[in-house]
Every structure is written in structure tokens, then in C-alpha cells.
Amino acid sequence: MSDEMNEIEVKSLSVGDQVKATVIKVEEKQVLVSIEGSKVDGIIPISELSNLHIEQAADAVKEGDELNLIVTKVEEEAVILSKRKFDAEKAWDDLKEKYENHEIIEAVVNEVVKGGLVVDLGVRGFVPASLVEDHFVEDFSDYKGKKMAFLIVEFDQDQNRLILSHRAVIEKEKEEKRQEILDHLEAGQVLEGTVQRLTSFGAFVDIGGIDGLVHISQLSYERVESPADVVKEGEKVNVKVLSVDRDSGRISLSIKETLPGPWEGIEQKAAKGTVLNGVVKRLVSFGAFVEVFPGVEGLVHISQISHKHISTPNEVLKEGQEVKVKVLEVNEKNHRLSLSMKELEEADSHEDYNLPEENTGFQLGDMIGDQLKKFRS
Numbered sequence: 001m002s003d004e005m006n007e008i009e010v011k012s013l014s015v016g017d018q019v020k021a022t023v024i025k026v027e028e029k030q031v032l033v034s035i036e037g038s039k040v041d042g043i044i045p046i047s048e049l050s051n052l053h054i055e056q057a058a059d060a061v062k063e064g065d066e067l068n069l070i071v072t073k074v075e076e077e078a079v080i081l082s083k084r085k086f087d088a089e090k091a092w093d094d095l096k097e098k099y100e101n102h103e104i105i106e107a108v109v110n111e112v113v114k115g116g117l118v119v120d121l122g123v124r125g126f127v128p129a130s131l132v133e134d135h136f137v138e139d140f141s142d143y144k145g146k147k148m149a150f151l152i153v154e155f156d157q158d159q160n161r162l163i164l165s166h167r168a169v170i171e172k173e174k175e176e177k178r179q180e181i182l183d184h185l186e187a188g189q190v191l192e193g194t195v196q197r198l199t200s201f202g203a204f205v206d207i208g209g210i211d212g213l214v215h216i217s218q219l220s221y222e223r224v225e226s227p228a229d230v231v232k233e234g235e236k237v238n239v240k241v242l243s244v245d246r247d248s249g250r251i252s253l254s255i256k257e258t259l260p261g262p263w264e265g266i267e268q269k270a271a272k273g274t275v276l277n278g279v280v281k282r283l284v285s286f287g288a289f290v291e292v293f294p295g296v297e298g299l300v301h302i303s304q305i306s307h308k309h310i311s312t313p314n315e316v317l318k319e320g321q322e323v324k325v326k327v328l329e330v331n332e333k334n335h336r337l338s339l340s341m342k343e344l345e346e347a348d349s350h351e352d353y354n355l356p357e358e359n360t361g362f363q364l365g366d367m368i369g370d371q372l373k374k375f376r377s
Contacts, residue, residue: 017071048082051124091122099152131165177209212251221295262295298337
């Protein structure tokens with residue numbers, strides 16, 4: 001009678017049925033379960049416990065666990081069940097929705113294999129090495145057991161193919177952060193940044209998740225031949241936002257604008273009457289512009305170049321020539337500096353006529369006095 005009842009119970013289950021069961025015994029290569037609503041026990045082979053490779057059944061379940069299973073085979077004395085297939089069927093539906101909505105998934109890395117990582121999401125998910133990080137990783141051994149966030153980049157249920165990417169999550173987060181920064185940037189803001197890379201035309205500076213360009217002309221008040229002469233990669237710098245193009249994402253920055261201006265304090269550094277060394281930067285018809293401090297040029301009017309009459313400054317000067325000049329007038333507010341070379345020539349000439357007399361035993365006045373006496377007599 002009992003055997004007949006068992007046979008009836010077994011026949012009431014069909015391949016593909018979904019059932020609930022409780023683990024009653026865990027053996028090395030299989031698990032015995034009590035099927036809810038049935039007097040017939042079921043068997044789950046170790047290969048049907050998980051989508052991942054496991055060495056023993058105890059790695060996946062323990063006694064007392066309640067499981068959702070699918071019937072894969074009905075035999076006279078046993079029902080063969082699969083946890084793996086049930087998990088996969090449910091997982092594919094959930095994963096399809098997450099894939100279509102670009103939803104981020106969090107999961108633990110179960111295995112590190114050649115070429116990438118394996119993640120159990122109810123189905124086997126594979127993360128190629130190139131999609132793990134946004135930078136090169138030589139050894140992935142530390143990733144096993146690590147909880148990570150992923151986006152599904154390839155989904156093919158028919159081929160049982162699920163490709164995941166942690167790199168896509170990083171790039172998505174960076175782009176969101178970049179957009180947030182871009183939305184709040186305004187011209188005139190002064191920020192701290194880090195020099196990321198140098199080019200021939202300037203330096204790209206990271207200002208908290210987004211790069212802006214400091215053009216070579218905005219690196220310093222002095223003339224810069226190469227950005228490497230002023231900044232280096234990894235260096236912390238203060239920058240001023242010059243402009244923000246939200247459509248293109250381009251940001252123009254300036255280091256120069258955060259530095260004291262070359263004309264700041266010029267009335268103290270180049271007070272009226274001060275003699276300075278300078279370099280002729282430009283020659284024009286009405287005079288010469290001479291740089292006396294980095295970024296500070298003053299005009300030597302043609303009338304102040306020489307005591308000699310000259311038609312053009314080129315008769316006396318050439319660009320790049322080092323000269324000595326005297327400050328005639330200085331105006332910090334209007335960035336104007338009037339200089340003279342002629343006045344120093346006058347000083348030099350004056351000094352020539354006032355050289356100390358040599359001690360010859362008599363004074364020049366004595367000689368003149370003697371000659372006057374002879375004239376009067």
C-alpha cells in the first residue's frame with residue numbers, strides 16, 4: 001500500500017514543475033530534500049546546486065535550508081531536482097529588466113579565472129579583465145570575495161551569456177560627477193586642482209573630477225617656452241575659471257590670474273628716480289619698450305634714448321639688448337611706466353667732469369690765482 005502511494009506521489013510531479021523543499025541531508029556530491037506537499041523525497045546532484053563550480057555540496061547549502069527547485073527528472077524511486085535551473089530562470093527575468101533599465105547590480109566576486117572574474121547572479125556572470133577597472137590591473141587575486149557594483153553590458157539568455165562591467169560603473173559615476181561639477185562652475189571661481197598632463201600648448205588640471213585647460217599663455221606672467229618649465233604632473237595648483245562651455249564641456253582655467261599681478265606694488269619697486277636693468281622687448285617708431293620686471297614693460301620715448309639726435313630707435317637699440325634705465329614716471333593703476341636712458345648718460349657725463357683731483361702738491365685754484373696776479377700786475 002505504501003509503495004502504491006509513493007508511486008502515485010511520484011507520478012503527480014512532472015519535469016519542469018517548480019517546487020519548494022527543505023534540505024534534510026547534505027552529502028558530499030548530492031543533497032536530499034523533503035518536497036513540500038509530497039511524501040516523496042528529492043535529490044539535488046551537486047552539479048545542480050549552483051551556477052559556479054563547487055567541490056562539495058556543503059559549499060552551497062546546509063541542513064534546514066528552504067529551497068525553490070525545478071523538477072528535472074522523475075524516476076520510480078526518486079525525483080531529481082535543480083536549484084541552479086530555478087535560480088537561472090528567475091534570474092534571467094530580473095536581469096533582463098536591470099539590463100534594459102541600465103540598473104547597477106551589486107554582487108560578490110565568486111571566482112577569479114583566466115581572463116577575468118566570475119559572479120553568481122543566479123546565472124553565471126563574467127567580467128572580462130578589461131572591464132574590471134578603468135586602469136590596468138596585473139593581479140586579480142585580491143578580488144575574490146570582494147563586493148562590487150556592475151552594469152550588464154551583454155545579455156543573451158539563449159546563449160546563456162551575461163557579460164558584466166565594473167569599469168562602466170566607474171565611468172558612469174565619473175560622468176555624473178563631472179556633469180554636477182560642470183553645472184555649478186562659474187567664471188571667476190578660484191579652485192584648487194591637480195595637474196594631470198602637460199601638452200605643448202598648456203596643462204590639463206583636474207578640479208575635482210573634471211579637467212580644464214590652462215593655456216600656456218595663462219601659466220605665468222612671464223613668457224613660457226614649455227609648460228614643464230612652470231608646472232609638473234601631480235602638482236597641486238590654484239586656478240581661476242575663465243570660461244565654461246557647458247555644451248562642449250570645455251573649461252578654460254588660469255594659474256596666472258591667481259598670482260600677484262606684475263604691476264602690483266610697482267610704485268615701490270620702481271619709484272621715480274630708480275635706476276633699473278632691463279631688456280628691450282619691442283622697438284616702435286616713437287621709442288622702445290623695455291621689460292624691467294617679468295611682465296612689466298615701460299616706454300623709453302625716442303626723445304629719452306640718447307642725447308644724440310636719432311630718427312628711429314633702431315639706430316641705437318635692438319630687440320633683446322640689455323640696457324640700464326631710469327624711472328621718470330610710474331602709474332600702477334594705469335600700468336604705465338616712463339623710462340629714460342638719456343638721463344643716465346647725463347649722469348655718466350656729469351661724473352666724468354667731477355672726478356676727484358689728484359694730489360699733486362698744489363690746488364687748481366692756486367694756479368688760477370697765480371695767473372690772475374700776473375695779469376693784474
